Amino acid sequence: MVTYRMNLGKTGSQEIVVGVIGQPNVGKSTLFNLLTGRKVHVANWPGVTVEKHEGWREHHGYRLHFIDLPGIYGFSASTLEEVIARNFIVSGEADVLIVLIDSTAPERTMYLAIQALELFPRTIVVFTKSDLTHAHGIHINYEALANRLGVPVVSVSAVTETGIDRLLDLIIEVARGRIGRGKPLKIGYGELEPFISEVEEIAKRSSLSEDYPLRWLAVRLLEGDQELIRRLEKRGEKDIVKEVMRLRNEVINVFKRRPEEIMAQRRFEYLSKIVEGIVVRVEVKPGVYEWIDKVFAHPVIGSITSILLLVSLFIVVFTLNTGFPFNIILENLGYSGAAEYLEEYSLGGLMEKLIVLASGLVEGAVAGYPQWLQSLILDGVIGGVGAVLVFLPLIFLVALMLAILEDSGLSPRIAVSLHNLLSKIGISGHAVFPITLSLGCNVPAIMATRATPSYRERLRLITTLAFIPCQARLVVILAFASALRGLGSIAVIALSYLGAFLTFMLVNKALYIYDRKKGYAEEPELLLELPPIHKPIPKVIWWLTWDSVKHFLKKAGTIIFLVTLVAWALLYFSPSLSPAKELSESIGAGIAKLFAPLLIPLNMNDTQAWMMAYALIVGFLAKEAVVGTLALLAGTNTATDAIKTLGYSDPQIAALTMFIVLYVPCAATLAVVYSESRSFKTTLLTIALMLSIAYMVMIATYVIASLFI
């Protein structure tokens, strides 16, 4: 059983470990950020790639150590997240547990809370989004609820920050054992009680009874908990499994219903008794935004709306960033002055100016340094990392866009609207979230496939998601496209995205057909909660955006920096480890020349071929590094200038862009493909698919483009 314990923190103040749980969408991340002041440490839960967020806060001389548990609906152990959450709770690591309930839908979201109370007594029940109850016509008598549940209840709002101090006080009170329950909550399961008692007798003999409260264990076993059964089998306690299964079947025979169904019903009944007279709804008016749901759920209008919405958001982002595509349109209409103005004062244009300015200043400052150090600082650091940092505004804008879609609640509506279309290629609306995330970064996107209920569908997504161009590739696409004049650049950008999505769809379709032939595939299905649509909350949007900008800056400062440094070193030194007289005599060039023949079909001269091959090899590690490496090779400030200096032809640029869009995005993506699929075969398949498709599309693009230009 859980023992009572408080640790002495590093600072000498007492540390209180606080677990935070809640159903999806209740506002857990928001509250967690507020409680911890966003000083958060992110790691993985042991042995799995589910993220574990931890944060700290001092309060009245105590050091509160918050641990964010995964957002789950209950403790059925049907998902990895549910297992993680409950194992954490029974581990005794937490002194206090806070369970969040969405004030705007208390009846449903409290289901997790009472399940938590069945398991862990030192719990505080927190109603989130209290600023919204008024508008929803909901009144909640918190004090009466606290009396009925026997644990403290508090209402908070992350928007107005009311209730936060009170919550912090309560955490300390509960940790010190001043208030709260001594024992877990006991819910009556009616007709199942005799069965539960019998299972308790059986479970007593099991070694698992040391890890869990006995009654809870019995209830879960009767519900057919897969994880517990697996653990029993692993420990060689097969006889216990057999006896439990016998009782389970008896229940099914007698009541003609499965125990888990009866238990869920009894829990909800218990809940409705608990909230009777405590949660009062004055009026249940349909949401003001219900029309939005109707639009997105419409079979034709819905998908068109979603696609138009996403495309126009991207165009807005592009325009703010580089003036594209309006600069080109203006230019072609004969307003080249206006076009230039737009380009110069776009965020990207301003950033470029800043970097040119900075490199000028640094150039002056390092004038007296030894030659190699000058080269390292100017070519390696400023050239390489600077070429990547030009794209900071772009990263920021895409992150902002995704944050708005996410926080406003539009994102799941888009999922609903595209479900039918996606079903045709064997994936469900659940895939929309990973796909949109992919436009930012493939790594979290592949991790987000975990919410996909079908295993084969998930595996197909893991293999194909990397075809969706992430921001890193967008950076390269833009750098390449900008080297083209006029409408060519619009065409290449459009072609990149169309080509990428088309490839994603065709490959998915092909894998789906294969799976169906093998008899693996199920029809894609959808079961998704739609949180209320609301105006985005600026604070939340900022947090989400800043997180991904920070991620990019960190990456630029570490991985991209290191890769660029290695790329620089390989180009600076010759195989005899003395400075190379010519770039083409460097170690890097030697390696690149091995691969350069692969680019023969594109009719490049030798220099063009090995330099591009070198950039592409470096790009295998981190795609952003392609631009830095090209700038380094050509000795220019930006990759676009590099491409112009090196003199690639228009069809070559188009073909190379397609290759970059479709081949392996980065080493991190491969690592996560492996960790999520747990299969070497799947990872190799992904690499093979991407390389071969990218290569074929590159050559096809070159051949076709050469015909027209």
Place this chain on the structure above:
Amino acid sequence: MAARPWTTLEALPPGSRARVVNINAPGRWSYRLLQMGFIPGAIIEIVVNNGVGPILVRIMGITISLGRGIARRILVEPI
């Protein structure tokens, strides 16, 4: 009261209400449905049903979208 004929969720028109009789979905789905409040006796309101594509329902104050295949597994009694 005469028992109304039972039907499945995906057959109900928008605006109508029904009481859940039982669900008959494979394991993983059925756990999730139960956790989301689709328990016998729960009242569901159909928000959107266009005859094709996912349907939208309200249950326990929350809007949920269901694919037609899942919805077909939920037996209900119209009210």
